[in-house]
Amino acid sequence: MNYYIYEHENDVRNSELKQQIHQKLYHIVTEPTQADLIIVLGGDGTMLDAIHELHSYNIPFFGVNCGTLGFLLNAIRSPEEIPHHLEELEYITEPLLQATVTTKDDRVSTIQAINDFVIAKLDRKEWISMKLSKGDKEKAIQGSGLLITSAIGSTGTWANERGLMLPTGNNLIGIMGLSTGPFSTLVTKHDKDISISLESRRPIHLDIDTNxxxxxxxxxxxxxxSPKTYQLAFLSKAGTSHFHNKRLELFTKKMAQDF
Structure with missing residues (x-):
């Protein structure tokens, strides 16, 4: 099996393990198109960067935790634990977030994101009137904007804003209000698209994956x-339980509000 290694050169965390992997792992290739598995060395942020850059190759990502929490990664201690066959792994398939955006001059575009979308204005002191609708359910709120996250993206800005990390494999979408008064967050399963209508005296913009x-x-x-997906790979001996159960435990301690 051929491996492509993705890492940040200036990340010195767990450098001894990284060096061992480079020295002892056979069949390392220099182009992702030649690989059967992408080995990501680093933390959750490194994994997110790898997914951004390489998800279009349709090759599974196997993360080696060289950071702290490692929600997206495998906890291994030596190169010998890296699998030699794809059949040794279990997989989580995750879709990309998708937004169909309509501008003031009625231009329509469809955009994908790995982590999140942010609806906001340059001056966040000015409020936006927002109407959220899903099927026959609606919410009218006012505030500085909205943060919309995928399960994978909920380890980033969403978590930093004290949002509950979302378990994967459930097609969940999280929406967090930015200075929206009584409205805080909702988490909804994607069975229908969520429509968000916006009104403000000044222009509103959509940021995709942190600008x-x-x-x-x-x-x-x-x-x-989106119908576009990517796969995270985990050691079968641990299953996906380490990754999934940590998120599920945090999530179910205080279930977020749905529509």
């Missing part, structure tokens, strides 16, 4: 899940 891309002057966003 990797921005759409200006928007008036409506329809949020759903």
């Amino acid at each position: 990797r891309m921005t759409v200006e002057n928007i008036k409506k966003v329809d949020i759903g899940l």
Whole structure:
């Protein structure tokens, strides 16, 4: 089996394990197109960067935790624990977030994200009137904006804002209000798209994956899940339980509100 290694060169965490993997792992290739498995060395942030850059190759990601929490990674101590056959692994398949965006001049575009979308204005002191609807359910709120996250993205900005980390494999979408008064968060299963209508005196924009891309002057966003997916790989001996159960435990301690 061929391996492609993804890491941040300036990340010195657990450098001894990284060095051992480079020295002892056979069949390391220099191009992801030649790989059967992408080995990600680092923390959750490194894994998210790897997914951003390489998910279009449709090759599973196997993370080696060289960081702290490691929600997206495997806890291994030596190169010998890295699998030699894809059949030794269990997989979590995750879809990308998808937004269909309508601007004030009625241009429509469809955009995917790995982590999250943020609806906001340059001056966050000014409120936006927002109407969220899903099927026959609606919520009208006012505030500085919204943070919309995937399960994978909930380890990042969402968690930093004290959102509950979402368990994977459930097609969940999280929506968090930014300075929205009594409205805090909701977590909903994607069985229908969520439509968000926006009104404000000044332009509103949509940030994709922490400013990797921005759409200006928007008036409506329809949020759903893309048919495009990627896979995270985990050791079968541990199963996906380590990753999934940590999230599920945190999530079920205080279930977030749905529509």
